[in-house]
Amino acid sequence: MDTLQNLLFHGGNFLGIEWHGWKIIGWLGNVAFTARFLVQWRATEKRKEVVVPPVFWWLSLAGSWLLLSYALFYRQDSVFIFANLFNWIPYARNLIIHRRHLKAHMQCPACSKVNPPQAKHCMECGQRLPVELR
Ligand SMILES: [Zn+2]
Incomplete structure (x- = not known):
């Protein structure tokens, strides 16, 4: 000690x-x-x-x-x-x-999944992401 x-x-x-x-x-x-x-x-x-x-x-x-x-x-x-x-x-x-x-990540308007920047389609539901979000 x-x-x-x-x-x-x-x-x-x-x-x-x-x-x-x-x-x-x-x-x-x-x-x-x-x-x-x-x-x-x-x-x-x-x-x-x-x-x-x-x-x-x-x-x-x-x-x-x-x-x-x-x-x-x-x-x-x-x-x-x-x-x-x-x-x-x-x-x-x-x-x-x-x-x-x-x-810059984008939230899908259809399913609310957050997608990486420059993604063209939602990773969850496949919906085409709006151009203004890209
Ligand atoms: Zn989606």
Whole structure:
């Protein structure tokens, strides 16, 4: 028990880390970045194909902004700032593209089945989808 206590607490600090607000923000960024891999891995194992769910991009965006805040306002380290300055852009862009793709799906007027973008016929009932929906 003393060994576990010694592993968790170094110099009176949990994990030997001097905790304060910016450390919590930085570590939340690390947690978000780590969690995104676990979420993506789980989604891929579940479907037995490579899947990148939207939550992966949300966690990426949150993690990069948290780490950028930590780097900019606390560490003020140019290497760390540059490493997190631009990587949020493709994460945000992927979320925008994903949202547009979802909106491009078409609901069949006959059976209400939601069909993929550019579908000419309903996947459920076979009815030709109206041109204005395509
Ligand atoms: Zn239909």
